[in-house]
Amino acid sequence: MNNFYASVECMLDPALKKYPIAVCGSVEERHGIVLAKNYKAKAFDVKTGDAVWQAKQKCKDLVVVPPHYEEYIKYSKLARSVYERYTDQVEPYGMDECWLDISGTESLFGSPEKVANEIRETMKFELGLTISVGVSFNKIFAKLGSDMKKPDAVTVIPKDxxxxxxxxxPAADLLGVGRATQRVLDSYCIRTIGDLANTDPEFLRRRLGKNGVVLWNYANGNDLSLVAKKDFVSPIKSVGHGITTVADLEKPEQVWPVFLELTQDIGHKLRVHGLSAEGVAIHIRDNTLNTRQWQTKIALPTQSPMIIAKTAFQLFEKRYGWNNPIRSVTVQAINLVPQDTPRQIDMFMDAAKQDKLERMEKCVEDGI
Known part of the structure; x- marks a missing residue:
């Protein structure tokens, strides 16, 4: 869906349509960044992720509106109900995008391009929203096609x-090529999707790990992933919690209690889902909005908030250089396994002590 948050806001208040607008988080709560913008704001180079003050410098007439998430969820569900008229294989990709597999429906609805245009017109007529649709033989190219022509358009990428x-x-247009990956590719003059497709996959593996081979396959049209059915619930891959702090954090002793607070929620969620973590990831955003992230393994799978917090803090102290004060912190429990997974005991690890700590924390949480 095109400029989803901003488009919904313009429907809720049609007077906004004539202005450049940006949907922004609360400045008072220090979430003051651009979450979405309309095309009028985009013309002034207002970008998602800009701080509000940066966006207003670029566009002095910018109208800033707060997000109304309950409305976005409502329209997201309404959009999916339109898609489900054509197939039960509807896989969400965020709140405003979905993959649809309409294989085998041609005798019912016509060609894929006809279906795409029909959905596009239905969305405008019934919901007042414009969408851009990519039609292709795999998910990666369908997503790429949806980004190629905006707004209110259909792009077909045929297999042949x-x-x-x-x-x-540009290689950066391909799903999975983020800023860090793009910098690596640029350093080897891999500028386009074609350059990526024609690079030795073993070279990409050495430079980018297994993701390099994944991207090589994507560029060559080898994505074989299936579109999930609408009621499919994907397994939980990580459990995280983050916060934008009321004031910038300037010393390690200010960071530790934040980690400890965040991991209480993480430990609770792990217990609810019957999972343990074998790793921890941290995401640190400084007051210039630059974000760094690192991850590490945990010696034994755990649900313990204290162990997760200590592991996260040790990683933080080892990696963060304190070039700038910290604006926001996120902790994730990663590499999740069922809580009853047998542990490979290391002779130097005190598994009994860890079990005792986890039982004690569970008792505290349960109010026993």
């Missing part, structure tokens, strides 16, 4: 001519 259609596009 996809190289001509997309190999000239």
């Amino acid at each position: 001519t996809f190289k001509e259609k997309i190999w000239g596009l």
Whole structure:
């Protein structure tokens, strides 16, 4: 859906349509960044992730509106109800995007391009929202196609001519190529999707790990992943919690209690889902909005908030250079396994002590 948050806000208040607008988090609660913008704001180079003050510097007439998440959820569900008229294989990708598998429905609804245009018109007529649709033979190229023409458009990427259609596009347009990956690719003059497709996959593996081979397959049209059915619940891969602090954090002793507070929620969620963590990841955003992230393993799978917090803090002290004060902190429990997974005991690890700590924490949480 095009400029989803901003488009919903313009429907709720049609007077906004004539202005450049940005949906922004609360400045008072220090979530003051641009979450979405309309095309009028985009014309002034207002970008998602800009601080509010930066966005207003770029566009002095910018109208800032707060987010109304309950409305976004409502319209997201309404959109999916439209998609489900054509298939039960509807896989959400965030609140405003979905993959649909309409294989085998041609005798019912016509060609894929016809279906795409029909959905596009239905969304405008019934919901007042414009969408851009990508039609292709796999999920990655369908997503790429949806980004190629905006707003209110359909792009078809056929299997027999996809190289001509997309190999000239920037590699950064491909799903999975983030800023860090793009910097690595740029350093080896891999600028386009075609460059990526024609690079030795073993070279990419050495430079980018297994993700390098995944991207090589994507660029060559080898994505074989299936579209999940609408009621499919994907397994939990991580459990996290983050906070934007009321004031910038300037010393380690201010960071430790934040980690400890965040991991109470994480430990509770792990127990609810019957999972233990074998690793911890931290995401640190400083007051210039630069974000760094690191991860590490935990010696034994755990649900303990204290162990997760200590592991996170040790990682933080080892990696964060304190070039700037800290604006927000997120902790994630990663590499999750069922809580009853047998542990490979290391002779130097006190598993009994860890079990005792976890039982004590559970008793405290349960009020026993």
